[in-house]
Amino acid sequence: MKLASLDQGRDGQLIIVSRDLTQAVHAHDIAPTLQFALDNWDQVEADLQHLYRNLNDGIAQDVFPFNPAHCASPLPRAFQWADGSAYVNHVELVRKARGAEMPESFWTDPLMYQGMSDGFLGPRQDIEMADESWGIDFEGEIAVITNDVPMGTRTEEVHGHIKLLMLVNDVSLRNLIPAELSKGFGFFQSKPASAFSPVAVTPDELGDSWHDYKVHQRLTVHLNDKLFGEPNAGVDMTFNFAELVQHVAKSRHICAGTIIGSGTVSNVDRSSGSCCLAERRMLEIIDQGQAVTPFMKFGDKVRIEMFDDNGDSIFGAIEQTVVKYQHQYDPADLNHHKPD
Template identity: 65%
Template sequence: MKLATLNDGTRDGQLVVVARDLKHAHLADGIAPTLQAALDDWAFIAPQLNQLYAQLNGGRGQRSFDFDPARCMAPLPRAFQWVDGSAYVNHVELVRKARKAEMPESFWEDPLMYQGGSDDFLGPHDDIVLAQEEWGIDFEAEVAVVTGDVPMGSTPDQALQQIRLLMLANDVSLRNLIAAELAKGFGFVQSKPATSFSPVAVTPDELGDAWLGGKIHLPLRSTWNGKLVGQPHAGADMVFNFPQLIAHLCKTRNARAGTIVGSGTVSNKDAGRGYSCIAEKRCLEMIEDGVASTPFMLFGDTIKIEMLDGAGKSVFGAIAQSVKQAEATKLR
């Protein structure tokens, strides 16, 4: 099943069911007003949504309409919790190597994770609005899951059963603010602006054999200013799968329905597959040439993040954004 949230002028939008081919949608207003409402009572609501999904795919949606990703908010426009892991340890290793710093062996056994702002997500086609290019604007192409209620102390096997939905994320980073912020020893705040998500969130069964072992086994494509710069495989080199990330989160606390868990930047050891963030490209340049030559994003730049299935069809729809300068900071 595929679900999206249309912008109806309210904070949490209107839940819709989207056809498998992403061409049509149907309001779910008679079943659940929002995606969070559906997640709160998933066992009761999901079968009803799935029935509507079957009708829509069979061409029997009586009130179906053309699906327009540009009308979408994030599937969860705001969430009770958003945490991002670093499941692709190759990415961390490259960053350390570029700084000529050793990486602790524990990073291969115990995942890194931070808690981000979850009160204000961007829709898939919303502009990335920031005040200064000098902050070092970078995209980060990721995959993410949405959970049901996960009790404290859950094992990875138990966590797997609570994965409700999958989606894509652009976890924008301001690279030139990160170092000073982390040096304070208290984590990210200013260096992590609003995160963007794909138009559609899908249930794991939609991926078929591509959902295996708590991982999505498909390439993740990043197109920067019209040029394909990366298509690393999301299943390869993922050291910590999603059940392991969720279990890590829940070691000392519960995770409630609607929690979003990100994978971190998708990264492969095979550099020939390109990159999912500019920082990784710059790290490779530092390692090879001693200097980073690829600039970060500028106002007017565009980024498109998408995942295609084995038949070349979009699974989640595309995140397609432009970087814009905040009006208040433009020169008059």
């Protein structure tokens, strides 16, 4: 099943999207929003699946063309957004470039931070930034959305708790990170609003590509219409999503609608390219002694997408342009989407 949220109201309006991402149908008679659906998953899943089958079979009523430009993030805002760093070779590379040793514990205990979740960017929404000197970067990732997960849940108990998957552009401001981390209190200003793919999909939509709690497909990233990287998300993932869920649940209950990210997808085999500018810059430092690739400038465009074995887009594409933010204070601007 493929689900999306039209950009209507703070929490969007839930729609069902066809498997080929060409058509959609409103689901408001079953669940007005995706958060409502997640809160009541056991009660609404069968009806949503029935509507999805009818849409794909061509017998659904009131069908309309699907346009990602009209979508918010599948969850326009979430109760929790926890982003990990499951591809540890990426972390090792970044530390190596600055001459820092990586603690052995990084291979056995996931890194994770709690990010901004009160308003995500839509899949076609501009990345507004006030200053290019902040080191604007994209990060291509995968994320899961859970239902309610009890505190202390172990990896062998995670089955059934992962309800949906999405792609992520975890926007990062690289030049703000060092000063924040030097305080010993983690990211804040350096991690603005993230963007998610137009649709979220149930694990069964991935078929054989979803196993071992990993997505075994390439994540394709284009920068200014040129291929930047296409590493395989199922390769070199040190911590799978079951392990990431267990990590989050160690000391807290997880609320339905919690989003957990994989961190930047990265392969040891560098021939597949990268999913963020920082990684390419680190490779340049290691190989050439200095970084050559610049961070994003105003007007730069990024596209993040994943395809199945037939070459069809699974989640739709995140397509964003970096633009200059013009500060004109209005309380309504605190909402990324139209007010209720």
